[in-house]
Amino acid sequence: MIGQALHMGDELHNRNKAATALFARAIAPALVEGDNRNGRVVGEIFRYLAETDVFFLNLSMAASKAALDAAAGIEGSSVVIAMARNGTDIGIRTSGTGDAWFTAPAPAIDGLYFPGYGPDDANPDLGDSAITETGGLGAFALAAAPAITQFIGGTPEMGRQVTEEMYGITLGEHPRYTIPALDYRGTPVGIDLVKVARSRVTPMLDTGIAHKEPGIGQIGAGIVRVPIEPFDAALLALADTP
């Protein structure tokens, strides 16, 4: 379903419109046939899915996490297996360095704001969803999602450039996640500490912008580059691993 949605303009982080619609269409028969005693509840589920384009992000995050966990704990491996932000710091974990997190202050996001909000209202970058970029989705698949620039700013050409740049810091191309606009090339996947350290290019994330006051929620969306310090620190730690 993720593979199909990449062919339908989603990058599965900030844009999940196609995946959510495919998911709703796929589960509809079973939902209806599984319990036809209460049409109102099932109707509410469908209404929620119809109004919540971002729903599938829950599944794309889980799929990314499951795939990356399979790459954890490999001795000497310089592959990044998680990136996450808590609103204060951004951190990464790598395959060869166990449970350690390598962190830096969370950066500000360059993006578009919902009406009535601006950069002064924004919290630094926040959330677990950068696991999608770590798994070859999100900004790494931005070339698949030209329409997302209406939401995060920039141009479709910028999306293409971001994906192209990420091929330079990854070890492989995803065998199942392909991008029609790049002649079905697989998305860049497997961020490599060594390639990051040599090129000084770090991962891009496309992400939501949260208000700095709790309870208000999302006020925009945009793009952000991960600082390089965690990658340098992780590479040094990997070199020190016995």
Next chain:
Amino acid sequence: MIGQALHMGDELHNRNKAATALFARAIAPALVEGDNRNGRVVGEIFRYLAETDVFFLNLSMAASKAALDAAAGIEGSSVVIAMARNGTDIGIRTSGTGDAWFTAPAPAIDGLYFPGYGPDDANPDLGDSAITETGGLGAFALAAAPAITQFIGGTPEMGRQVTEEMYGITLGEHPRYTIPALDYRGTPVGIDLVKVARSRVTPMLDTGIAHKEPGIGQIGAGIVRVPIEPFDAALLALADTP
């Protein structure tokens, strides 16, 4: 919904995957809440929609026909308001020439075949669905649908070239149907007999390939160029209109 689907890789003639999913998601709450006495029937509807990516073609054809009918019967107008094929002939109607059809033999289609079939099995081009191209969708919106080349052959770059070429024979750009990959340019719409006659460029269609024996149905999909004779004939008839 058509505008959204164009941002999700559909061109609404041979590829309606996104539009069908959006449609199923949109009608799901009402379908369930409207009649919860018979979950089995509603389940069958959802299963049909989940398995029938082409379903929305019925709606995109109707929407195109309704839009084009509004342009019919304008004195002196050289705009094409219908293109259709019956498996033997291909015909066009224009705004300024009343109910007359201008025809030529239906061409063969250059495309991909389902396993077990080939060009010898194919009928010449067939069907009403070229109304979508006439209304600015289908091959005219091919740049919006890079993944369709897996179905009709060619490359995503070819899709872009087809759409670019169609701007040369149309009078306008659709205000609601936009293509992210072309920086949200509107699709080419309003085929103009004069521009066709001067450039000798005729419309492209992307279309299904039907078996020449009745009852077998679709055996492939591809792309075809409309012959120029009907356009020349229509322009001469328009010039003769009192």
